[in-house]
Amino acid sequence: MPFKALWITETADGKFERNIVERVIDDLPAGEVVIRVLYSALNYKDALSATGNKGITRKYPHTPGIDAAGIVEISRSELFGTGDEVIITGNDLGMNTCGGYGEFIRVPASWVVRKPDGYTLKECMILGTAGVTAALGLHKMELLGINPSQGPIVVTGSTGGVGSIAVALLAKSGYEVIAVTGKSHADEYLQFLGAQKIENRDFVNDTSGKALLRPQWAGAIDTVGGNTLLTLLKACKPEGAVVSTGLVSSPKLDATVYPFILNGVSLLGVGSAETPMTTRLLIWEKLKDVWNIKDKLNAIAKEVSLEELNLTYIDSILQGKIMGRIVVKIGEK
Structure with a gap:
């Protein structure tokens, strides 16, 4: 046929x-x-x-x-x-x-x-790989004990597929979300998704050369990589966690070990394509239930x-x- x-x-x-x-x-x-x-x-x-x-x-x-x-x-x-x-x-x-x-x-x-029950096939594709990636990032952060009481979470590339869903999932879970975007017309969209602060890309583009910065956030979900990811690590609070999901800016990370050995920051990778089926089913169950963002x-x-x-x-x-x-x-x- x-x-x-x-x-x-x-x-x-x-x-x-x-x-x-x-x-x-x-x-x-x-x-x-x-x-x-x-x-x-x-x-x-x-x-x-x-x-x-x-x-x-x-x-x-x-x-x-x-x-x-x-x-x-x-x-x-x-x-x-x-x-x-x-x-x-x-x-x-x-x-x-x-x-x-x-x-x-x-x-x-x-x-x-x-x-999953309660979703249409179209809604499943709105989530799709982007939704699984964002949800895996949040899942890994929470396995380390990250929770809303510890401070804000930064989402970079926040108007993209992974970023948009990450903003909505984090807000649904009670986190203060700082959305970073290069799009000047995105404020209303990001506020609807649940972002409480909206910043431009310079907010996470430190060029000081310092190995560490003043701690500002409990974690991040990053889709950009490069110096953005480095800045997120340097300014992460002690025992925080930064999720790396993309390399739109650069695949390179010119970092020292200081965020890891002095502040205990965790760098978490998400490669959703090879996610084991048991974890995949758990993520879809959470997207159906506690992380439901159908609205x-x-x-x-x-x-x-x-x-x-x-x-x-x-x-x-x-x-x-x-x-x-x-x-x-x-x-x-």
């Missing part, structure tokens, strides 16, 4: 082209579960894959999309039956396995999560078609022009 998919090809001269083509299920990789995809989402990693970044996707042609939500069409696993509503975030989907920007995917059953999701998301994604939004996210989450309507029930 033919279906529509975004197809990235590499030309003989090393350039990459994006086209929407027809494919067939028989061409998909091996797996126990065939899913008819209704929604996907746009992540920075998807845009890199769609523009030929071989650090993300080794072989082309390829269909990106690290998030997918839809209905089980064929199952050779006792865990899922035809008609089940399911989601996938991460694993190898959309990286080296044809991903959610196609109307069908075929994947191992071990990647698949049953849709914020519509403000975070913009729905687009696969054609609009290809023409506009893949390039826009690479240029830093996206606010919140882009949800991609792929198919119909």
